[in-house]
Structures are given as C-alpha cells and as structure tokens.
Amino acid sequence: MSRPVELGSPMEELLSTLDLETLEENLFRGRSPQVGRQRVFGGQVIGQALIAASRTVAEDRFVHSLHAYFIRPGDPAVPIIYDVDRIRDGAGFTTRRVMAIQHGKPIYFMTASFHGDEPGFDHAVPMPDVLAPEQVLQDGEERRRFLASAPKAIREYWERPRPIELRPIELARDPGLAGSAASRNVWMRATGPVPDDRHLQAAVLGYLSDLTLLDTALFTHGTSVFDRSLQVASLDHAMWFHRPCRLDDWLLFVQDSPSASGARGMTRGSLFTRQGLLVASVAQEGLIRKKATEQI
Structure with missing residues (x-):
C-alpha cells in the first residue's frame, strides 16, 4: 500500500505522491497533494503513470520513451486510478499503455516503451554555453527588484516552496516581453534527495519535464501562462529518455517553440546535466x- 500524501519537505511530498497504492494486478491508485490547486498538475500525472507502468515490467528494463495525451483536467480532491494494459513483452522491448481515470472517465492516457541496457552508437548535441546556476536567480538585488515589481501571481509562483527549484537564465523575461525570442534556458534541481532507483528517477524527470514549457510559446507574444485572459493547458506530451541520470545536481532545460497557430503552441525541450550530457528530450503541444470577453 502506498504512503499517504503527508506534510513534509516538498520533495518528500512528491515522492509520497509518486508512491502509488496497488489495488489489483495492473491497477493502481494515486492521490494528489492538497495545495489549493484547481486541477492536477500534468507533470504529476506523467510521473504517476510512469510509476504504474514500471511496476508491471521486468526490473532490468527502463523507460526510453512515452507518448501521452491530456484528455480532461484532473480533480485534485479525489484519487486517480491508473489501469495498465500489458501490450507486449518482447525479447528486447516492453510496451505498456496506461489509462488514468477519475469520476468514471479517462483524464489521461500514455503509451510507454521500456528497454534493457545494451551497447550501441553514441552521440548527442552539445549543451549551449549559458550562465552556471550559481550565477542566476540569486537572492540579490536583481531578484528582489524583479519580484517587487512582478504581478502577484508571478511573485507567488516564484516564492512558493516546491520539489523542483527553478532558475531561469533571464528571470525578467517571465512576465513576457513582446518580440522576445521563443526560447529559454532554465536550470532545475530537486530540492531534496531522490532515491537511487532508475524507475523513480525517470518519474521525477517526467514530473519536471512539464514545468515552464508552455510559457516558451508565449514569450514572443508578450504574455505568459499567468495571463488571466488566456486559457492555457497541456494537450499532449512526448518524452525520450536517452541516458540514466542521477538527480543530485542541476539540470539545464533548453526550450524553444517552433510554432504557434490555431490556439495551440508547440514546444520542444532538451535536458542536460551540468556536465553537458543530454539525458532526455521533450515535445509538447x-x-x-x-x-x-463580453462586448460592451
């Protein structure tokens, strides 16, 4: 049985949230932290669905890709049921499909593929040359000046305790400046220890992969996800896990938005270790x- 979602450090709460209760073979139950959200954070559902899928695969197989759709907003007040379909157990790959259900209806579904470690060709794009995390978002005059003049919603967002610490390279761009490039670089770090378990580490990576992405599609339009005149929500999410990664140091999330049209924005992201190793790639619309608005 899972641990209840209890008060503690933000990372302890996240790990408790990811520790699903087993109801039956292939059937799991997850809960949401009660932090005043009107809907469940998409990264939480990604992480919980990954944990559900990983509990049905061999111990020596690890997720290498996932493709998912957010169908309905999640209700944080009630549990989420995760139903895992064992699509295939092959000689080299394992495929699982996970349906997340609330109020008798699907809110999310994901297909994930698992693969054992084996040797092969190895290359990766280089990490961009950016400021080190220690050089950005410090408790200095620039940060205080930015937060003092930022709208309340933005100020509360950046001051809220969280399991993942965020340090955007250019903090002042977050309110949105018209004409800004549709790209950003954000350092991210777990605010507490994550057990040395590759399935759990992948779930935490899935959780943080949904942070800050959609804002990248809004920068060049002079707005952000905090704009109350906008309806903003993740529609789909794809992720590829290239290399195992410990979560005891900073990761750089390099993001860009190649297109926005038809009330949708598309974003891409690459996650690098501080040493410049590419560990995962993300795409989301x-x-x-x-x-x-009412016409007067």
Whole structure:
C-alpha cells in the first residue's frame, strides 16, 4: 500500500505522491497533494503513470520513451486510478499503455516503451554555453527588484516552496516581453534527495519535464501562462529518455517553440546535466486560447 500524501519537505511530498497504492494486478491508485490547486498538475500525472507502468515490467528494463495525451483536467480532491494494459513483452522491448481515470472517465492516457541496457552508437548535441546556476536567480538585488515589481501571481509562483527549484537564465523575461525570442534556458534541481532507483528517477524527470514549457510559446507574444485572459493547458506530451541520470545536481532545460497557430503552441525541450550530457528530450503541444470577453 502506498504512503499517504503527508506534510513534509516538498520533495518528500512528491515522492509520497509518486508512491502509488496497488489495488489489483495492473491497477493502481494515486492521490494528489492538497495545495489549493484547481486541477492536477500534468507533470504529476506523467510521473504517476510512469510509476504504474514500471511496476508491471521486468526490473532490468527502463523507460526510453512515452507518448501521452491530456484528455480532461484532473480533480485534485479525489484519487486517480491508473489501469495498465500489458501490450507486449518482447525479447528486447516492453510496451505498456496506461489509462488514468477519475469520476468514471479517462483524464489521461500514455503509451510507454521500456528497454534493457545494451551497447550501441553514441552521440548527442552539445549543451549551449549559458550562465552556471550559481550565477542566476540569486537572492540579490536583481531578484528582489524583479519580484517587487512582478504581478502577484508571478511573485507567488516564484516564492512558493516546491520539489523542483527553478532558475531561469533571464528571470525578467517571465512576465513576457513582446518580440522576445521563443526560447529559454532554465536550470532545475530537486530540492531534496531522490532515491537511487532508475524507475523513480525517470518519474521525477517526467514530473519536471512539464514545468515552464508552455510559457516558451508565449514569450514572443508578450504574455505568459499567468495571463488571466488566456486559457492555457497541456494537450499532449512526448518524452525520450536517452541516458540514466542521477538527480543530485542541476539540470539545464533548453526550450524553444517552433510554432504557434490555431490556439495551440508547440514546444520542444532538451535536458542536460551540468556536465553537458543530454539525458532526455521533450515535445509538447498546448492550448493557448484567448478567453471570450463580453462586448460592451
């Protein structure tokens, strides 16, 4: 049985959230932390679904890719049921499909593929040359000046305790400046220890992969996800896990948005270790719809 989601450090709460309760073979139950959200954070569902799938595969097989759709907003007040379909157990790869269910309806589904370690060709794109995490988002005058002038929603977002610490390279771009490049670099780090378990580490990577992405599609339009005139939500999410990665140091999340049209924005991301090793790639499309307003 899973540990209840209990008060503790933000990372302890996240690990408790990811520790699903087993109801029956292939059937698991997850809960959400009660932190005042109106809907479940998409990264939480990604991480929990990965944990559910990983509990049905051989110990020596690890996730290398996932493809998912967010169908309905999750309700944080009730548990989420994860139903795992064992699609295939092959000689080299294992495939699982996971359906997340609330109120009798699917809110999310994911297909994930698992593969054992084996040798092969190895190359990766280089990490961009950016400021080190110690040089950005410090408790200095620039940060205080930014937060003092930022809207309340943005100020509360950056001051809130969280399991993943975020240090965007250019903090002042977060409110959105018209004409800004549709790209960003964000250092991310777990705020507490993560056990040396590759399935759990992949789930935490899945959790953090949903952070900050959609804002990248809004930068060049002079706005952000904090704009209350916008309806913003993740629609789909794909992720490729290239190399195992410990979570005891900073990761650089390099993001760009190649396109926005039809009330949707597409974003891409690459996750690098501080040493420049590419560990994962992400792609996501999200809804960025302007809300209807009454005509006076």
